[in-house]
Amino acid sequence: MGGVPLWVRIDNLKTAVARGAGPSAVLTPAFAAFAQQCGFAVDPCRARTGSDKGKVERTVRTDRGAFADLFLAEWPSLAALQAALDARATELHARRRCPATGTTIAEALAAEQRVLQPVPAMHGVIVLDVTDPTKPREVSRASVGDDESPHWIAIDHSQRRVVLNSGGRGNRLFILNFDPATGAISVDQRFRDPGSARAGIALTGVNWPGGFVGNVVPHGAVFSR
Numbered sequence: 001m002g003g004v005p006l007w008v009r010i011d012n013l014k015t016a017v018a019r020g021a022g023p024s025a026v027l028t029p030a031f032a033a034f035a036q037q038c039g040f041a042v043d044p045c046r047a048r049t050g051s052d053k054g055k056v057e058r059t060v061r062t063d064r065g066a067f068a069d070l071f072l073a074e075w076p077s078l079a080a081l082q083a084a085l086d087a088r089a090t091e092l093h094a095r096r097r098c099p100a101t102g103t104t105i106a107e108a109l110a111a112e113q114r115v116l117q118p119v120p121a122m123h124g125v126i127v128l129d130v131t132d133p134t135k136p137r138e139v140s141r142a143s144v145g146d147d148e149s150p151h152w153i154a155i156d157h158s159q160r161r162v163v164l165n166s167g168g169r170g171n172r173l174f175i176l177n178f179d180p181a182t183g184a185i186s187v188d189q190r191f192r193d194p195g196s197a198r199a200g201i202a203l204t205g206v207n208w209p210g211g212f213v214g215n216v217v218p219h220g221a222v223f224s225r
Helices: 029-038 055-074 078-095 105-113
Strands: 007-010 018-019 042-045 126-128 137-142 150-156 159-167 173-178 185-187
Touching: 018 126, 055 078, 055 159, 137 185
Parallel strands: 007 042
Antiparallel strands: 126 137, 150 159, 159 173, 173 185
C-alpha cells in the first residue's frame, strides 16, 4: 500500500475484537495499542451485515481466479513466484476499473497513496503496558539494527525468551531476553554466528543437514527446554 490509511475496516477477528461487533465492538488491548501506534482508526463490521464487506468478499473470489494459474505452475523459487504475482497484479490494476472513482485501479491507488500516512519505522520490539487500553504506555524497547524489520516472534513457556525473525535480507534470527515482572526486553548478545560482530544468526547460504545448501525463511520456533 505504501503507507497507513486513516481507518481500517475489520471483520471482527478474535485477535482484534474482544466482544461485540460494529460500533459497539470492544477491541483487544493489543490490537488497540497496535492501531494507536500505527495511527489508524478501527471500523469493525456490523454483525450479520454482508454489505459492510461485500466488495472485499467479491474481490477475493474474483482474484482467486485471476491468479489461479500462477499458483498451479511450478516455480524455481518463491522470489520467482512473487515476481510473477506482482506482474499479474500490475496488469490487472491497469486494466480494471474502480467502481467508486471510474478510473483504473492503478490510478485510484496512486491518488490514494498521496494521502496515506507514513509507516512508523521500528527496527525492533516495543513492550507496551496496556493496563489502560485507551492509554498504552511504552515500558521498554529493543532494536535489532536499522537494516532489519521484525517479521514474527515466538515466546517460550516461561515468558522470558523471545525468538524474533528479522525478515531482512539475511533472514536473521534473534533471541531477546524478557522480564515479565518489569517488562524490560533486550537482545541476547550471546546468540550469534561464530566470529560475527553482531547478534543473531543468518539463515542464508547455510549447509543444512541432508545436503541442502541455500537460504531458508523460518516461520516458527520450538523451545525444547
